[in-house]
Every structure is written in structure tokens, then in C-alpha cells.
Amino acid sequence: MKSMVVKALVLAGVLIVGTFVVIKQMHIDLSDPVNMITFLGAVAIAVLTFGVAAKYMQQMKTDTVTGELAEENWDGIGEYKNELPPGWAYSFLGVMVWAVWYFLWGYPLNAYSQIGEYNKEVKAYNAKFEQIHKNASPEVLKEMGESIFLVQCAPCHGETGDGLSGKAQDFTKRFSKEQVLAVIKNGQHQLMYPMGPMPAGMAQGKDAEAVAEWIANGMQGKAPAAWGTCAGCHGQDGKGNGGTAPDLAGYDLTLVQHVLKHGKTGIIGHMPAFPGRFTPVQEKALAAYIATLKQ
Incomplete structure (x- = not known):
């Protein structure tokens, strides 16, 4: 050597x-x-x-240096056709x-993985968080939900939940008449409720108009006759028969959970799904805060 x-x-x-x-x-x-x-x-x-x-x-x-020169050269500088060194x-x-x-x-x-360690720590912290707040009072849930809403939801829905002039769902007014009519006309099964898909065309013409206007106005006063068809799934009070269908009377926890898990596309655009983004307590807190925006 x-x-x-x-x-x-x-x-x-x-x-x-x-x-x-x-x-x-x-x-x-x-x-x-x-x-x-x-x-x-x-x-x-x-x-x-x-x-x-x-x-x-x-x-x-x-x-x-030995070997055969290539035909090409650059300013007189040639290159040998040597094999790649072993x-x-x-x-x-x-x-x-x-x-x-x-x-x-x-x-x-x-x-070892830094991402894996981070995910493990987040999982442990979330479990501790759930244990601490499993019996949180309504006041604590509302405050927690407001913090979550301002960070995660306000960029699209606005700080007051007004939907930023139609760019997203307006939580202060529930559904508009146009939104209800669109669902009646096209049906709905994005949220995967146990009751199953809502078929398109459950009401027509003036009946659809009457139902949509009644729901948009907060379901006040006497329900239109065509509401009887809707009540078969949503219940006479419109609250979704214990979570088996969407609650049309308010933003309940079940509706919030389904939208977060599956996302939703409507006449005003598409909300992506956020599965696993929040813990069950955080979802409960977010629903509790959104319910106050309607009031």
C-alpha cells in the first residue's frame, strides 16, 4: 500500500x-x-x-494517461474514452x-422519529385534557369553544360567525331559504347520518317554498302541511330524532361532529373535512359556542 x-x-x-x-x-x-x-x-x-x-x-x-481520445474537444482539450473506474x-x-x-x-x-414522538406526546396530552375537562361546566365549554372558533373557524366564518357576507355559513341566522330549497331539490347524504340519505325532490313547487321559508324563519308559528313529510326523519320539532338525522332547529353537537368529520358542500361552497382535528371535549365546546351565536 x-x-x-x-x-x-x-x-x-x-x-x-x-x-x-x-x-x-x-x-x-x-x-x-x-x-x-x-x-x-x-x-x-x-x-x-x-x-x-x-x-x-x-x-x-x-x-x-492512456486510451483512445473522443472525437469531440473543447478549445483543444480532449476527453479519453475510459471506462468508469470500478x-x-x-x-x-x-x-x-x-x-x-x-x-x-x-x-x-x-x-426513533421526531414526528412519532410528537404524535405520542399530543395523544398523551389530549387524553389528559379529556380527563380534566370531561365534566366541564357550560361556562367553561363556551369559553373554550370561543377560543377554538376564533383560531380554527373565524378565518372563513368571521369572528362573529356571520359568514363574511355569504362566503361561508352564517351561524347567526341558521339556514337561508335558498339553502333549504337546494337541499330539498338535490337531496343530501354528505354528513352520513344513521337515517340515511335524504332523497331529492321530497317537496315540490309551493310546498317546497313553504317548508324552506318556515325553516329559514326559525321554525316559528304553525308548520306548513308539507312539513309532515320532513318530520318523518327530522322529527316534529325538527331536532333530528335524537341524532339520527340533521337538526334543523339549531347547531347541535351531532351536526357539528358530522360536518367536522365529513365536510360539506352547499350552494355557497365547500368546507373540507377535519377528522381527528379536535378531541371530543373540544367538539362539544365548539358546538356549545356556535349555539350561542344564533342567539
Whole structure:
């Protein structure tokens, strides 16, 4: 072995030993897979860097250029048609094999993950949060719901829940007549209620107009005759028969949960789904706050 290569490998060894001493002084646990992989990577880099650099520096001193020149040249500078050096080819193949191992077994899928640790901590915190607030008072729920609404919902629905002039659902007015008519005409099954899909065309003409206007006006006074068909699923009071169909009288918890889970598309646009974004207590708090906006 050439003297320059030997010197380079000795230098790499000194660097590796120095790195190991620093690791011990910093009390880094090499039994941890991530720390061990990092250390071995540093060793490999040191050996390859100094070894390869020394090898080719030695070759530049002793080797002579031979081979067939390519026809092309640039300002008189030609290029030889030499084969790819075996060392480069084997190094490339080795890197590919290492990359597959690293991805499948070494780190991302089989060891420590910052994202995994974060998700684990969030899950533990959410469980603690649920335990602390499982019996929260209406006042606490309302305050909590307001905080959630202002951060998560207000950018689309407005700070007061007014829907920003028709850009999103107006929580202060419940449904508009046009929205109710659209559902009567087209049907509805986006929210996946146990009662099943609402077929299109459950009321026609003046009957549909009367039902839509009555619902939009807060279901005050005597219900129109056509309401009897709707009441079969929504109940005579319009509250959804215990959560089996949408509540048409107010923004109850079940409706809020279904919209958050499945999203909703209507005549004013599309609200994306947010499954898993909130804990059950947060959903309850959000529903409690939205119910106050109607008042």
C-alpha cells in the first residue's frame, strides 16, 4: 500500500478516535440506534474521504494517461474514452444498497422519529385534557369553544360567525331559504347520518317554498302541511330524532361532529373535512359556542 494512503488512513483513525472520546465525554448513549448509526456514518465518511483522496492524489503523481481520445474537444482539450473506474461503480452500488436498508430497517421505519414522538406526546396530552375537562361546566365549554372558533373557524366564518357576507355559513341566522330549497331539490347524504340519505325532490313547487321559508324563519308559528313529510326523519320539532338525522332547529353537537368529520358542500361552497382535528371535549365546546351565536 502506498505511503500516502497509509498516512490518510492513520489520519482518519485519529479523527475517529477523537470523535469517540468526545462522544464519551458528552455521555452520548451509543446503544441508541440513532446515535450508533450517526457514529458509524461518521466513521465511514472519514475513512472514505481520506482513503479515496489519498489514493487519487497518489495516482495523479504516478499514473500516465492512456486510451483512445473522443472525437469531440473543447478549445483543444480532449476527453479519453475510459471506462468508469470500478471503485466509483461499486461505491454507487453500495450507496444504493445502504439507502434501501436505511429506509426500510435502519431509521425511518424502524427507529426513533421526531414526528412519532410528537404524535405520542399530543395523544398523551389530549387524553389528559379529556380527563380534566370531561365534566366541564357550560361556562367553561363556551369559553373554550370561543377560543377554538376564533383560531380554527373565524378565518372563513368571521369572528362573529356571520359568514363574511355569504362566503361561508352564517351561524347567526341558521339556514337561508335558498339553502333549504337546494337541499330539498338535490337531496343530501354528505354528513352520513344513521337515517340515511335524504332523497331529492321530497317537496315540490309551493310546498317546497313553504317548508324552506318556515325553516329559514326559525321554525316559528304553525308548520306548513308539507312539513309532515320532513318530520318523518327530522322529527316534529325538527331536532333530528335524537341524532339520527340533521337538526334543523339549531347547531347541535351531532351536526357539528358530522360536518367536522365529513365536510360539506352547499350552494355557497365547500368546507373540507377535519377528522381527528379536535378531541371530543373540544367538539362539544365548539358546538356549545356556535349555539350561542344564533342567539
